[in-house]
Amino acid sequence: MATPMRSGATPPAGAASSAAAEYPRDPLWDALRDVPDPELAISLVDMGLIVSARLDGDCARIELTYTAMGCPAMDMIQEDMHARLLQLPGVASVEIETVWEPVWTKARLTLEGRDALLLSGVSV
Amino acid sequence: MSTSDPTPDQQHALAGLIARLADNKYFLGRHYAEWCSGAPTLESAVAAAAMAQDELGHARALYPLLKTLVEQPGPEVEPETRTAFVNLPFLDTSFASWEDFITANFLIDTALTTIFEAAVTSSYEPLAGRSRKTIQEERMHFAHGEAWLRRLAREGGAVRSATEASLLRAWPETLCWFGPTGDGDPLFASGALDATPDTLRARFLASVGPTLTAESLQLPLRQTASGAWELTEPLPWDRWDAATYRLAPALVPTP
Known part of the structure; x- marks a missing residue:
């Protein structure tokens, strides 16, 4: 179902701050667009936390990063991802791997994400 | 070293390195957190909270690696059950004291970062990946420690004296923590780190030396004519434990 999209699909760390990331449109990525960051009114995808998403048989395999290694919402985010992805037809299980490469920077934000953060009063 | 064929010595050395990094991160985080409501300014209390969260996150990312590096994972690979x-x-x-906080922030945290910088291209990929993210987060920690060290040094009087005493207390154990002098370090030999302990020490001195010297803090180091930094007193290797990379307490001479 989903096309594997690894870090090459997104701007590299250190890209110009004016650049905005774009991510694939397919059922897995779109489902993850429904999952908000628990601390901000912005989806995990727009926040740039999803590194890759692919379907392996009936298992959704996700590579996920965080803005900080001490993110206190890690468990909550993964639980929300599990719940949403298991609603998809053809998905029977979810495997989430935390990765620290690519290193998260503001260059991983989408345009929508930047706008949402600015509306929330967060400098980008 | 490829992660598939390390020698037993290299595997043991790597497990030791990960344990040292994780344990120091863990306790830095815990002790930073104790100052979230006791720091001298509101801004530094917020910084203490943020840095504590970072350090505990770094530890949390490191401890799971121990499970893959030791032959019989048991309670010692989990921070909650580790002894x-x-x-x-x-x-x-x-x-x-706050002076101790800043000593840990400026010296010990920087020593840890020196290791992560040497692991960015590590042959042990799980450490390389974590190192890049850790370094990104540590930039703010160094800026905080350096700014506060300058501030404490410029207070003069008892504050400056307490700062120097605290730095001197941590100095030898921090310098020895990089490992013994000489060749044959298995972490360098395996490519887990890109430098020998002596080079790591030199990099660390180059990081902290300029601030210490600029503030005329009396630490046993100097800058040579070539710009390199060197120690002016020998390190107490007779008190160093190769198993833990710790110094035993110094004997107090009897009067």
């Missing part, structure tokens, strides 16, 4: 911690002695107890 054989190998953190620096300076972190054995809570910081007694």
Whole structure:
């Protein structure tokens, strides 16, 4: 179902701050667009936390990063991802791997994400 | 070293390195957190909270690696059940003062970062990946420690004296923590780190030396004519334990 999209699909760390990331449109990525960051009114995808998403048989395999290694919402985010992805037809299980490469920077934000953060009063 | 074929010695050395990094991060985080409501300014209290969260996150990312590096994973690979911690002695107890906090922030945190910088291209990929993210987060920690060290040094009087005393207490154990002098370091030989302990020490001195010297803090180091930094006193290797990379307490001479 989903096309594997690894870090090459997104701007590299250190890209110009004016650049905005774009991510694939397919059922897995779109489902993850429904999952908000628990601390901000912005989806995990727009926040740039999803590194890759692919379907392996009936298992959704996700590579996920965080803005900080001490993110206190890690468990909550993964639980929300599990719940949403298991609603998809053809998905029977979810495997989430935390990765620290690519290193998260503001260059991983989408345009929508930047706008949402600015509306929330967060400098980008 | 490829992660598939390390020698037993290299595997053991790598497990030791991960344990040392994780334990020091863990206790830095815990002790930083103790100052979230006791720091001298509101801004530094917020910084203490943020840095504590970072350090505990770094530890949380490192401990799982131990499970893959030791032959029989048991309670010692989990921070909650671990008892054989190998953190620096300076972190054995809570910081007694804000000067101790800044000593840990400026010296010990920077020593840890020196290791992560040497692991960015590590042959052990799980460490390389974590190192890049850790370094990104540590930039703010160094800026905080350096700014506060300058501030404490410029206070003069008892504050400056207490700062120097705290730095001197952590100095030898921090310098020895990089490992013994000489060739044959298995972490360098395996490519887990890109430098020998001596080179790591030199990099560390180059990081902290300019601030210490600019503030005329009396630490045993100097800058040579070539710009390199060197120690002016020998390190107490007779007190160093190769198993834990810790120094035993110095004997107090009897009067």
